[in-house]
Amino acid sequence: MEKYMFIFIGGDVSHLSPEAQQAHMGKWFEWVKKLQDQKRYASGEALLPEGKLITGPKKTVTDGPFAESKEVVGGYFVVLAKDMKEAVEMAQECPDYVLGGVVEVRPVMKFDM
Amino acid sequence: MLCAFFASLRFSLLNSARYLYEMQPNPERQVHELVDHLFRHEAGKMASVLTRLLGFGAMELAEDIVQDTLLKAMSVWKIKGIPENPSAWLYTVAKRKAIDTLRQQHLHNQHHSGISDALKSEWTLAPTVRQLFLDNEIEDSQLRMMFACCHPSVPYEAQLALTLKTLCGLSIAEIANSFLTSEDTISKRLYRAREKLREEKISLEAPIPAKLPGRLNAVLHCLYLLFNEGYNSSHPDQLIRHDLCSEAMRLCLLLIGNPVTNAPEANALLALMCFQASRAEARLGDDGSIVLLKDQDRTRWSQPLIEKGKYFLEQAAEGDEITDYHIEAAIAGCHARASSFEKTNWGDIENLYTILSDMKNSPVISLNRAIAIRYHVSPKAGLKALLAIEGLQQHYLYHAALGDVYVDVGDLAAAKASYERALCLTSSIAEKKLLQFKMDQLA
Numbered sequence: 001m002e003k004y005m006f007i008f009i010g011g012d013v014s015h016l017s018p019e020a021q022q023a024h025m026g027k028w029f030e031w032v033k034k035l036q037d038q039k040r041y042a043s044g045e046a047l048l049p050e051g052k053l054i055t056g057p058k059k060t061v062t063d064g065p066f067a068e069s070k071e072v073v074g075g076y077f078v079v080l081a082k083d084m085k086e087a088v089e090m091a092q093e094c095p096d097y098v099l100g101g102v103v104e105v106r107p108v109m110k111f112d113m
Numbered sequence: 114m115l116c117a118f119f120a121s122l123r124f125s126l127l128n129s130a131r132y133l134y135e136m137q138p139n140p141e142r143q144v145h146e147l148v149d150h151l152f153r154h155e156a157g158k159m160a161s162v163l164t165r166l167l168g169f170g171a172m173e174l175a176e177d178i179v180q181d182t183l184l185k186a187m188s189v190w191k192i193k194g195i196p197e198n199p200s201a202w203l204y205t206v207a208k209r210k211a212i213d214t215l216r217q218q219h220l221h222n223q224h225h226s227g228i229s230d231a232l233k234s235e236w237t238l239a240p241t242v243r244q245l246f247l248d249n250e251i252e253d254s255q256l257r258m259m260f261a262c263c264h265p266s267v268p269y270e271a272q273l274a275l276t277l278k279t280l281c282g283l284s285i286a287e288i289a290n291s292f293l294t295s296e297d298t299i300s301k302r303l304y305r306a307r308e309k310l311r312e313e314k315i316s317l318e319a320p321i322p323a324k325l326p327g328r329l330n331a332v333l334h335c336l337y338l339l340f341n342e343g344y345n346s347s348h349p350d351q352l353i354r355h356d357l358c359s360e361a362m363r364l365c366l367l368l369i370g371n372p373v374t375n376a377p378e379a380n381a382l383l384a385l386m387c388f389q390a391s392r393a394e395a396r397l398g399d400d401g402s403i404v405l406l407k408d409q410d411r412t413r414w415s416q417p418l419i420e421k422g423k424y425f426l427e428q429a430a431e432g433d434e435i436t437d438y439h440i441e442a443a444i445a446g447c448h449a450r451a452s453s454f455e456k457t458n459w460g461d462i463e464n465l466y467t468i469l470s471d472m473k474n475s476p477v478i479s480l481n482r483a484i485a486i487r488y489h490v491s492p493k494a495g496l497k498a499l500l501a502i503e504g505l506q507q508h509y510l511y512h513a514a515l516g517d518v519y520v521d522v523g524d525l526a527a528a529k530a531s532y533e534r535a536l537c538l539t540s541s542i543a544e545k546k547l548l549q550f551k552m553d554q555l556a
Binding site: 008013014016017018019020021022024025026028029032044045046048074075077 | 147150151152153155156180183184185187188189190191192193194195282283284286287
């Protein structure tokens with residue numbers, strides 16, 4: 001098994017009613033449960049949209065948000081998959097695509113080559 | 114002791130209501146799943162507390178804070194899972210946002226909240242906000258919000274929309290869908306209702322007991338309409354109808370839970386709702402058609418809800434005044450007690466409808482009274498009573514009832530004509546199916 005990172009971008013739920021938001025969250029819980037039951041879920045964190053950006057030799061600090069809301073990284077999972085093909089299949093089950101969400105699937109580089 | 118009893122009763126009532134309204138129970142339900150409608154109900158609670166804090170002038174601001182809070186919860190919970198106490202988690206976020214907002218407002222000296230003195234000082238601001246997010250204060254805020262939404266100066270249609278939006282956390286689209294109307298219509302109703310509340314300078318700070326019982330009547334009437342919208346409407350979607358019923362029951366229970374608003378008529382209304390809801394499952398066929406009282410499988414009636422109905426009807430007897438809710442609950446109770454349709458005490462039911470029609474003159478009550486006469490006296494007497502009713506010529510229920518009685522007196526041609534008339538007058542698929550079935554039976 002190799003490690004892959006799913007990076008979640010966008011997926012706006014602000015137009016949904018509280019009831020619909022809860023229903024959508026329920027789909028996430030089902031997906032995570034499935035990954036956990038198959039022992040494929042390693043870790044995950046959610047990121048707040050706000051933050052700071054530090055750039056240049058002068059270490060200039062600017063305030064977030066960093067991008068349009070549809071491009072903001074909302075969080076990530078680290079999962080275990082046989083290969084990229086399987087990782088992509090797993091990522092395709094993320095519930096956010098209907099809301100314009102994007103998932104970036106990246107192989108985690110192994111230190112010991 | 115009494116408190117504990119009530120708490121357990123309340124718990125079991127909510128549970129049986131939940132059981133009842135769970136249309137498709139999921140056998141593989143996970144422990145880590147959220148309570149049904151948690152977001153919706155917490156949205157209503159937070160909106161009530163925040164409006165109390167910020168004032169009606171800032172109702173939209175309060176809704177923004179609620180929206181932000183739920184979005185934050187959503188973005189974190191979906192990845193990290195549900196916290197141990199989801200409601201407390203939400204309140205913590207909402208409290209912080211409220212305190213920030215109040216501090217900014219304080220700088221501009223703009224807030225008009227009645228608790229403004231405590232909010233003006235940096236020393237008391239945060240504790241005051243925290244205080245309002247305690248359980249009993251949340252309930253108090255919801256009650257105040259209920260009285261504001263059902264203010265007599267706001268038209269009934271707008272009261273219903275405002276209650277569903279603010280207290281029940283429904284979106285404009287969901288409300289429009291519940292009433293089979295456009296989002297635009299609901300937006301306009303909400304806008305006018307809010308303008309009215311602003312114009313009348315209605316504050317959530319006004320002590321509730323001052324204007325009781327007139328104001329309580331308005332609240333009860335709104336809940337009654339809300340329940341009926343769910344129970345009797347022609348809405349094709351069962352889930353939406355059951356949602357309206359359970360919301361009406363939840364809010365009525367909130368009234369009864371507070372000593373100030375725990376009036377006999379509130380108990381009578383909840384008794385009525387319990388009795389009606391006890392039959393909700395049995396009155397629907399597998400194909401979504403309506404099963405008549407006569408043909409319902411009475412073993413499918415919810416006994417826990419019937420017991421609760423009896424309990425609240427007993428509580429309702431404590432006052433001196435008899436309201437129409439008392440009578441309607443007593444009628445529903447008569448049906449609930451009967452072991453079969455034939456064993457129903459139609460004499461009592463006829464009497465109760467007679468009392469009810471003395472209290473409020475409505476052709477629908479006369480219609481029900483005529484049906485009771487048909488079973489208590491004879492089909493002929495029932496037909497006579499039905500034909501004497503005026504004002505229901507455009508109502509499908511009237512023609513459906515006429516059709517039934519014509520069948521009983523053996524006039525099949527008149528029965529067919531009545532059923533056809535009824536068929537033209539209803540848009541409900543379930544009703545149409547039932548009428549078609551009856552017409553097929555004639556042939």
